[in-house]
Amino acid sequence: QQGVRIPVIGNGDILHYSDGRRMLSETGCAGVMIGRGALGNPWVFSPQGRPETLQGRLPVIHRHLELAQSYLDVDKMLFRLKNHACRYLSGLAGAGTIRTEIMRQKSFAELSSFFSAF
Known part of the structure; x- marks a missing residue:
C-alpha cells in the first residue's frame, strides 16, 4: 500500500476469516477480495467460522x-x-x-x- 495513490486490494488463498485478517495486517492492503474461498463457505466472512454440524x-x-x-x-x-x-x-x-x-x-x-x- 505504501508508495501508491490507489487502494491496493489483497487477493488469493483466503479460505478462513483469519486468512483475510492476516493479509490485512501483514500487507497493509486497503481490503481483501475473496473468490473461491467463499464458494460453499459463506462463513469465511464470519469470525466464528464454518459450523461443525x-x-x-x-x-x-x-x-x-x-x-x-x-x-x-x-x-x-x-x-x-x-x-x-x-x-x-x-x-x-x-x-x-x-x-x-x-x-x-x-x-x-x-x-x-x-x-x-x-
Missing part, C-alpha cells in the same frame, strides 16, 4: 434455497443449486451419503423437500 449449516442452506426461488429459474439452475448445497457439507461426517442423495433430487421442489426433512 449439519444443524449449524442448515439455516444457510435453507436461506440459499429461499433466495434462489425468489430470484432464479430454479429448475434451470438445479444443477448449480445442488452443487452449492454439496459444497456446504464439506468436512462433515457422512457428507458423502448426503451428497449422493442431493444429486438424486430431480427438481427444485424435491431438493427443497429433502432439506426440509432435516
